[in-house]
Amino acid sequence: MDLSYILAPVQAEMALVEERLRSVTGVSYVRFAQLLEHALKGTGKRLRPALTLLCGRFYPCNRDSLVSIATAMELLHTATLIHDDAIDNSEVRRGEATLNSMWGEKSAILVGDYLFAKSAELAASVGSIRVVTLYAHTLMAICSGEIDQDLTPRGQGHSQRRYFQRISNKTASLFAAATELGGLLGQAPEGALGALRSYGHNLGIAFQIVDDILDFIGEGEEMGKPVGSDLMQGTLTLPAILLLEREPRDNPVLAVLADRDKPANLRRAIEMVRNSSIIPECYRVAEGYCSRAQKALRRLPHNPVSGLLSDLLDYIVERHK
Amino acid sequence: MDLSYILAPVQAEMALVEERLRSVTGVSYVRFAQLLEHALKGTGKRLRPALTLLCGRFYPCNRDSLVSIATAMELLHTATLIHDDAIDNSEVRRGEATLNSMWGEKSAILVGDYLFAKSAELAASVGSIRVVTLYAHTLMAICSGEIDQDLTPRGQGHSQRRYFQRISNKTASLFAAATELGGLLGQAPEGALGALRSYGHNLGIAFQIVDDILDFIGEGEEMGKPVGSDLMQGTLTLPAILLLEREPRDNPVLAVLADRDKPANLRRAIEMVRNSSIIPECYRVAEGYCSRAQKALRRLPHNPVSGLLSDLLDYIVERHK
Numbered sequence: 001m002d003l004s005y006i007l008a009p010v011q012a013e014m015a016l017v018e019e020r021l022r023s024v025t026g027v028s029y030v031r032f033a034q035l036l037e038h039a040l041k042g043t044g045k046r047l048r049p050a051l052t053l054l055c056g057r058f059y060p061c062n063r064d065s066l067v068s069i070a071t072a073m074e075l076l077h078t079a080t081l082i083h084d085d086a087i088d089n090s091e092v093r094r095g096e097a098t099l100n101s102m103w104g105e106k107s108a109i110l111v112g113d114y115l116f117a118k119s120a121e122l123a124a125s126v127g128s129i130r131v132v133t134l135y136a137h138t139l140m141a142i143c144s145g146e147i148d149q150d151l152t153p154r155g156q157g158h159s160q161r162r163y164f165q166r167i168s169n170k171t172a173s174l175f176a177a178a179t180e181l182g183g184l185l186g187q188a189p190e191g192a193l194g195a196l197r198s199y200g201h202n203l204g205i206a207f208q209i210v211d212d213i214l215d216f217i218g219e220g221e222e223m224g225k226p227v228g229s230d231l232m233q234g235t236l237t238l239p240a241i242l243l244l245e246r247e248p249r250d251n252p253v254l255a256v257l258a259d260r261d262k263p264a265n266l267r268r269a270i271e272m273v274r275n276s277s278i279i280p281e282c283y284r285v286a287e288g289y290c291s292r293a294q295k296a297l298r299r300l301p302h303n304p305v306s307g308l309l310s311d312l313l314d315y316i317v318e319r320h321k
Numbered sequence: 322m323d324l325s326y327i328l329a330p331v332q333a334e335m336a337l338v339e340e341r342l343r344s345v346t347g348v349s350y351v352r353f354a355q356l357l358e359h360a361l362k363g364t365g366k367r368l369r370p371a372l373t374l375l376c377g378r379f380y381p382c383n384r385d386s387l388v389s390i391a392t393a394m395e396l397l398h399t400a401t402l403i404h405d406d407a408i409d410n411s412e413v414r415r416g417e418a419t420l421n422s423m424w425g426e427k428s429a430i431l432v433g434d435y436l437f438a439k440s441a442e443l444a445a446s447v448g449s450i451r452v453v454t455l456y457a458h459t460l461m462a463i464c465s466g467e468i469d470q471d472l473t474p475r476g477q478g479h480s481q482r483r484y485f486q487r488i489s490n491k492t493a494s495l496f497a498a499a500t501e502l503g504g505l506l507g508q509a510p511e512g513a514l515g516a517l518r519s520y521g522h523n524l525g526i527a528f529q530i531v532d533d534i535l536d537f538i539g540e541g542e543e544m545g546k547p548v549g550s551d552l553m554q555g556t557l558t559l560p561a562i563l564l565l566e567r568e569p570r571d572n573p574v575l576a577v578l579a580d581r582d583k584p585a586n587l588r589r590a591i592e593m594v595r596n597s598s599i600i601p602e603c604y605r606v607a608e609g610y611c612s613r614a615q616k617a618l619r620r621l622p623h624n625p626v627s628g629l630l631s632d633l634l635d636y637i638v639e640r641h642k
Contacts, residue, residue: 124457136445
């Protein structure tokens with residue numbers, strides 16, 4: 001499954017989003033411009049703006065507003081990644097050194113805040129109170145997810161319920177906003193907005209589960225970050241939670257949480273997950289969310305992009321990074 | 322000049338703002354709740370929400386919306402202080418240890434982001450696109466001011482023009498938003514909005530100049546932070562800029578900027594400022610801005626709070642912390 005095929009109908013608008021992102025880096029402070037360029041360079045998949053643009057095809061809407069909101073989604077996403085990496089002390093993302101690892105936490109705070117402010121300006125610029133209200137709630141959801149991840153004491157928060165609540169806030173809320181906003185700009189009826197939101201939410205959950213799978217089975221080089229990063233940082237993801245459920249005692253996951261300085265425990269946890277049926281089970285869970293997203297798509301008007309949004313679900317599950 | 326006298330007419334609404342601020346700390350993570358309580362405890366003067374409430378008296382408006390926006394102003398202010406303190410490595414503010422000094426930069430990022438998100442939610446909650454647009458522009462202005470402060474190389478940015486531009490962004494923009502929003506909620510006519518904005522802006526500039534004066538002449542204990550903090554952090558304020566203009570060579574200000582580890586230079590800079598006519602000159606400049614604020618007040622309808630807003634200008638200049 002090729003992402004460029006899925007994005008073909010919105011290629012022109014994606015180029016406009018890139019242009020807007022580049023314009024954000026045009027500040028008069030040379031050093032700050034460098035930080036922004038590092039933060040916004042096109043190594044990501046730009047999935048969130050793509051979703052806004054594709055979902056904007058169901059109901060006719062102003063193209064400039066759509067590009068603004070798509071850009072706001074990517075800026076908000078980037079801002080949260082930068083602050084998250086600083087909070088988590090992450091050194092690598094998408095195969096690149098993180099901003100905090102290169103220029104320190106202070107730069108990460110400043111760049112993140114600046115991108116937040118830019119995205120808020122863009123969200124406000126389209127002149128719709130529903131758009132900014134959804135934007136503000138999304139900001140709060142992402143924050144709540146991050147708080148839950150960082151403040152749950154190491155070794156607690158084992159439950160699947162907590163996991164799904166956290167990824168719903170931290171990841172799926174922005175996907176759901178990206179898809180719903182595409183409809184909101186075209187004054188889609190409430191039923192269609194609900195369907196767009198449900199598609200985005202379920203796609204977002206599936207996306208995060210696959211991300212969490214790849215953290216266990218991916219090759220570090222391809223992933224652009226070390227294998228087992230989440231567990232090392234004390235974040236319990238679905239594969240780790242399933243391993244804990246199956247082996248409540250003498251579980252290397254607990255050993256990693258108790259003492260992160262023993263890499264042998266991490267290696268053992270990764271091996272146990274890989275040698276069990278946990279990974280296929282996680283994929284089945286992700287596919288369940290994709291089915292719900294498919295169902296939501298069927299509640300939307302027939303449209304040439306429907307098929308592509310359906311293909312995107314396959315892409316999300318099949319991707320390797 | 323007593324602040325409680327000025328705030329008497331909005332005392333009930335100020336209590337509601339305090340209640341809203343307390344409710345922000347009601348999160349289920351005990352440790353995070355502690356951080357929020359530390360961040361929001363009532364040691365500040367709450368000037369910004371007070372301005373919104375007082376300015377809300379010129380045109381009748383919904384009381385609940387007014388309290389929401391007043392609360393949003395204080396939350397945004399607090400969020401920026403927390404991130405600024407983390408960026409500047411500040412250890413003390415208002416006589417209290419800063420969040421970053423007590424719990425580290427990561428906590429400061431998280432708490433600041435959470436308060437930003439809360440304030441954005443409140444700003445969006447009143448359902449006015451003009452309110453959120455002004456809010457977003459203010460966020461961007463504050464960010465730009467912080468970037469200018471942090472990214473201007475030490476020893477540059479000597480000009481008064483740069484100084485006024487920076488404090489206009491960093492400080493006065495939020496005061497101007499606080500006053501204009503009070504009018505916006507009451508659908509004040511454009512002329513009145515301009516007057517409210519001008520009052521807030523000029524008051525904000527005067528406030529910052531006095532703050533910068535106090536950094537040179539205040540008593541550390543009363544101020545709640547060490548004397549000369551700004552210069553020590555490489556920030557050139559009006560007294561330092563005037564000293565540089567008068568003594569371009571052999572100036573201890575330059576010596577502090579070149580090497581912050583020699584406290585004798587800082588002591589000498591403070592002494593030179595204190596023994597010159599610079600402080601009275603700075604006060605004259607601040608009073609000039611107060612006069613502009615007074616002029617703006619006269620463009621507003623006659624109202625019992627007009628006199629209090631005028632008194633507030635005197636309070637700002639005469640205060641000792």
